[in-house]
Amino acid sequence: KAGVTQTPRYLIKTRGQQVTLSCSPISGHRSVSWYQQTPGQGLQFLFEYFSETQRNKGNFPGRFSGRQFSNSRSEMNVSTLELGDSALYLCASSLVPGGATGELFFGEGSRLTVL
Amino acid sequence: AQSVTQLGSHVSVSEGALVLLRCNYSSSVPPYLFWYVQYPNQGLQLLLKYTSAATLVKGINGFEAEFKKSETSFHLTKPSAHMSDAAEYFCAVSVTGNQFYFGTGTSLTVIP
Numbered sequence: 001k002a003g004v005t006q007t008p009r010y011l012i013k014t015r016g017q018q019v020t021l022s023c024s025p026i027s028g029h030r031s032v033s034w035y036q037q038t039p040g041q042g043l044q045f046l047f048e049y050f051s052e053t054q055r056n057k058g059n060f061p062g063r064f065s066g067r068q069f070s071n072s073r074s075e076m077n078v079s080t081l082e083l084g085d086s087a088l089y090l091c092a093s094s095l096v097p098g099g100a101t102g103e104l105f106f107g108e109g110s111r112l113t114v115l
Numbered sequence: 116a117q118s119v120t121q122l123g124s125h126v127s128v129s130e131g132a133l134v135l136l137r138c139n140y141s142s143s144v145p146p147y148l149f150w151y152v153q154y155p156n157q158g159l160q161l162l163l164k165y166t167s168a169a170t171l172v173k174g175i176n177g178f179e180a181e182f183k184k185s186e187t188s189f190h191l192t193k194p195s196a197h198m199s200d201a202a203e204y205f206c207a208v209s210v211t212g213n214q215f216y217f218g219t220g221t222s223l224t225v226i227p
Binding site: 004033035040041042043045048056058090092103104106107108109 | 124149151156157158159160161164205214215216217218219220
């Protein structure tokens with residue numbers, strides 16, 4: 001069974017640009033969550049989608065947005081990139097939303113560097 | 116609201132020594148608790164989880180954790196560290212239907 005797939009794995013952008021990251025969850029998983037990981041900050045929750053609807057949103061500015069498609073694949077977009085957006089962006093999928101089943105399955109992440 | 120505190124952002128142990136990684140949580144309702152491990156350039160994978168069954172939880176690779184409600188703790192232990200245990204460890208809390216809250220992580224170094 002294929003795991004969570006994130007693309008691209010690495011990317012470099014400059015300030016002011018925008019970026020779109022993609023996440024394909026494990027087959028059958030309908031919930032996708034996004035996290036930003038930076039040194040010293042741990043994992044910061046961005047948002048969670050279930051059945052194409054955003055269920056929860058973390059404390060990030062409106063430059064960060066996401067969506068989920070009917071096949072459960074999800075994308076997140078960051079517009080007007082800032083240096084501080086440099087981070088590892090992790091996607092996690094689960095069968096149902098939140099902590100109900102007790103486990104998130106993570107992809108390997110997309111490492112974004114903003115110059 | 117839920118939160119997690121991991122004491123010690125860096126822990127070093129000698130190979131063969133006891134591993135103890137500390138995690139304290141805050142939750143207004145009975146929580147689910149988790150430990151995840153992250154190896155370099157990889158995503159997180161589940162080590163073990165507490166879901167209100169036995170308070171002593173055994174996970175993969177010889178790790179275990181004990182849920183202590185009175186201390187609001189969920190510390191991770193392993194009797195004998197192995198070089199392959201070097202990684203970043205994250206404690207997380209979740210309440211049914213809500214999001215996960217992760218600690219800031221503890222980087223474990225194993226000294227040969």
